[in-house]
Every structure is written in structure tokens, then in C-alpha cells.
Amino acid sequence: MTELHNVLQLDKNAQDLLFRSARTANAFTDEPVTEQQVAAIYDLVKYAPTSMNIQPLRVVLVRSPEARERLVARMSDGNKAKTATAPLTAILAYDPEFHEHLPAVFPHFQGAQDLFKGKPHRFDTAKFNALLQVGYFILGVRAAGLAAGPMTGFDADGVDGEFFADSQYRSLVVVNIGKPAENAWFARSPRLEFDQVVSTV
Template structure:
């Protein structure tokens, strides 16, 4: 087989998976989020950098602050989802690199250039966000990732240390009625890939 993953797993994770736009009110527990983290934590990033940081928005007060910073079309989704997660890049990930990448003893020197460090953080945190989405699906939940928000304001509100950059806000839970829209078209292989 070209893709040895079982057909039902392929469908759950990729072929039949959709972005969720509505959820039931069933809570998403800390144990479920921990299980998702345990599932995805070994997925690869460059130098094993692991810059992803996440805030689980659980309180009504924090959710209200987040709703104010979302695009109008996303505000009802954030109000309704059982769990909302702000996913960010730790721009100073190199400070913890020796813990997760002992084979990189000179992380401070390697990432002394701030632009390179920030770009590396964003790329690798984005990879980890993709793994998080697949992990949520593997846990039998649905996810609605969103980029429609005031990133600067969300970053300042939920990561006030100035060391992070909010990249995605994701709603997580069990899909509710009419959670999924019809599948939109996708680019073909030939539109995406070329050989040189």
C-alpha cells in the first residue's frame, strides 16, 4: 500500500475531516487536551525547537476579552465553542532549546539574529499547530482554526510578556448540528507539485 494508514484513520484525520463551525456544549477536559499533547508532542520540528505555546480560554471573563478581539464573523463561534485555544509562537524559544535539543549547545549564538529567530519560531509553531489539529481529530473531537482576529491585541492580552506571537485561535469540541459546510474544492496534484 502506498498509504499504510488504515482507511478509517485516513478518513478521520484527512479525507472526511472538516473545519467545524458549531459545537455541542459537551466540555473538553484537561485530560483530553493532555492526551492530545501526548499524541503530538513527538512530531518533528526543525532542531526539535518546539516553540508552540497555548492558552486554554476557559473562564467567561477571558472568553469575553477574546471575543472582543475576534473578527465579527468569528465572534459567535468563540462564544459558543466548549473550548477555545489561543495558539502562539514563543519568539524566544531558543532559551529552552538546550532542554529539548541538547545536540544544539550554542542556541543563543545560533539564533542571535532576531529576525531569523522569530521566523524560525513562527514556521515551527505553525507546524505544531497543524499537528495539534490532526491530534484533535485523532482524539475524536472537531476543530475550527481561525486567523480572523486582531493578532496584536490577542497577543498583548493573552501573552503580555512580549515574547510570543498569537498565530491561530482554535475552537475545539464535539461537532454540533450543521457543524460542517460542504467541502470546498482543492488544488490538484499538478497545481501543487512540480519536479525539477
């Protein structure tokens, strides 16, 4: 029987890097994450699809000690220590005013802005597509040979007030990024099998 990894075009080592061997990290070494690494991550994941190419994800890199302190204060208790010590933390948010950029990214669709401007459904559209981009971003971090520690345990309204008071951005996920430290992982939880998830009609 053909091993399933051989069915895929992507090399098995790359499959493992992105999925099978990748884990959510809870502790990191002190090796810094550079601007160049983050730029390379974004340059990769920006090509992944969003509806109408709206690209609503916005990323804030928390690097300064003052900004880190403000963020840690808004994290849930179980996420404070690892956020305080991670080499880099990113706030991933969505921009409900994404339509302002549509003429630049979608020039062949005249009137694209009018589909969303001032309309309440733009919030749901932005949030859904930004969450897709969150997944792409995590895979991009893994592709860079780094580990990601995504967290939703934080005071989102507080984070928005601290970091997005001058915009309409709304936070979705906080992600710690870096080289994983020893014993950075929890035990891997089981996954549902193919027959539990996939059906054919």
C-alpha cells in the first residue's frame, strides 16, 4: 500500500515541518526573531487566497518592553509568562475598513468598494477572511523553521483599546513566535481520522 505522504507532491520533510512534526510552542529560546524573517513569512503567506482578494489581516509586532508589558497585562493568567518571555509576539487583527484598499488589489472589479463601504456585513467578511489568514500565517512561521504559539486567551477589548484605539482594527489572535525551547510542547492530542471527517455523496 502506498504511504500517504508519497501521494503528495510536497517533500515529506516539508510536510513534517508544516504539519506532522509541528507543534504549538509554550516556551522559547532567547534567539531573536528578525525583521527579515517576519518579512519572508509575510512574503510567502500573502499569496494564499481570501475572498475577492480582500486581505483584511493586520499584524502588529510587539517588540518594545513597554508594549510587551501593556500586552501581557491583557493576557489571561495562563498566557502571561510565555508572552512576557517569547522572542517576538504578534497581534493578529482584522481591518473592517479593508475595502479602502480594494482599488489597489482588485482593479478589474469596478465598484468593489461599494459592496462593503458602510455595510455591516463587512465585519463578518473581514473576520472570516482574516481568520483564514491567521492559519496561513502560522504555517508561514513553521516554514521559516520557527514555532508559533497562537492564543485566544486574552482581553480582546482591552488589547484593542491599548493597540488599536486610533483605528478600527479588532484583535483575533495573539501569537508568540521563536525557536522552541526544550520541553516546549504539551503532549500531542489525538486527531480525528479520515473516516470520521470525510464523507462522499
